[in-house]
Amino acid sequence: MRTALVFPGQGAQKAGMGRAWRDTASWPLAAEISEHTGVDVGELLLTADDDTLRRTDLAQLAVFAYQVIVHREAAAAGPAGEVAAYAGHSLGEYTALYAAGALPLADAARLVAARGRAMRRSAERTPGTMAAVVRLDAGTVDELTGRVRAEGPQVWVANINAPGNLVVSGTAEGVDRLAVLAADSGGKVLRLAVGGAFHSPLMAAAADELRTALAAVEFAPAHTPVVANVDATPHHGGERWRDRELAQLTSPVRWEESVRTLADELGCARFVELGPGRQLTGMIRRIAADAATVPVESPAALTAPTSPQAP
Incomplete structure (x- = not known):
């Protein structure tokens, strides 16, 4: 095997x-x-x-x-x-x-x-954070992060781990704004205790x-x-x-x-x-x-x- x-x-x-x-x-x-x-x-x-x-x-x-x-x-x-x-x-x-x-x-x-x-x-030097996103697919999360960035705050998809298991990375303001949009779409954002906005620009x-x-x-x-x-x-x-x-x-x-x-x-x-x-x-x-x-x-x-x- x-x-x-x-x-x-x-x-x-x-x-x-x-x-x-x-x-x-x-x-x-x-x-x-x-x-x-x-x-x-x-x-x-x-x-x-x-x-x-x-x-x-x-x-x-x-x-x-x-x-x-x-x-x-x-x-x-x-x-x-x-x-x-x-x-x-x-x-x-x-x-x-x-x-x-x-x-x-x-x-x-x-x-x-x-x-x-x-x-x-x-x-x-550039503080940031990460958060898990549940109940939304990768395409939806990618679209929502793009909407947030178009408004000014910074957030990106960071980990595509498994179906229904995604992580985003960005500024605290960006993650907070994504949480609002995700909730409107039926999802939920769970903040992670990490030291930075890893796997992001x-x-x-x-x-x-x-x-x-x-x-x-x-x-x-x-x-x-x-x-x-x-x-x-x-x-x-x-x-x-x-x-x-x-x-x-x-x-x-x-x-x-x-x-x-x-x-x-x-x-x-x-x-x-x-x-x-x-x-x-x-x-x-x-x-x-x-x-x-x-x-x-x-x-x-x-x-x-x-x-x-x-x-």
Whole structure:
């Protein structure tokens, strides 16, 4: 059975998430990532509280490190079936690139650290927020955000996660105005506790800053396919990943389309989620209902990787 390995993004983190993996053979990777980034990753995974992990740069590095450790354990345990492709939601795309062989660990870790810092600084300079929109389809939300921008406030579609699961990003004024229009159309806007207007043009300064870090790394000319957030298309290698990662900061995450690509175009019938929690598993089950989903939240989950999550 062809398998896709998928990695969640920022927001999946939680205090103490590394404790279940502390006694595994892969735990020393935390120290290795710490050396590459100058941040005590072990402390983030074991003792950092929720307030600390809400800081964008620290949250991203903690989630990345967690996923690297879990991926190494999963690789050793051997997820059943052929690993046909990888994908990650936002930040998770960097872990996907590492796991697929597109980047060595040192470069991936440094890029994640640089990305988190750039996004945090950009959000401080240009404050913004994000919100979930429920009970409306993607076309309607896109139309409503366009109406808001025509009035002056700024808001854009940021994540197209699954049917009925969308996220918008923009200024507080823009999100407030969208909430009014959404209610008039039968929808509802639920504000999220995030540090900025991610995946929107308000992150342009972050893209400018990240460009320097991306120029310092070399992507493998060939690797296992990774389905990119920005175009929901599988890519097998090459330097164009620099452009995709820059565009990802200011463009929507096309997760629903990405899952369809994995399931329909690449024939993946099993999705193994490597990350704290089940952030992606629920989305995937709404997109590819016939696929098996396997969330790996502890070492025990690796003993039976072929068992799909029960409906």
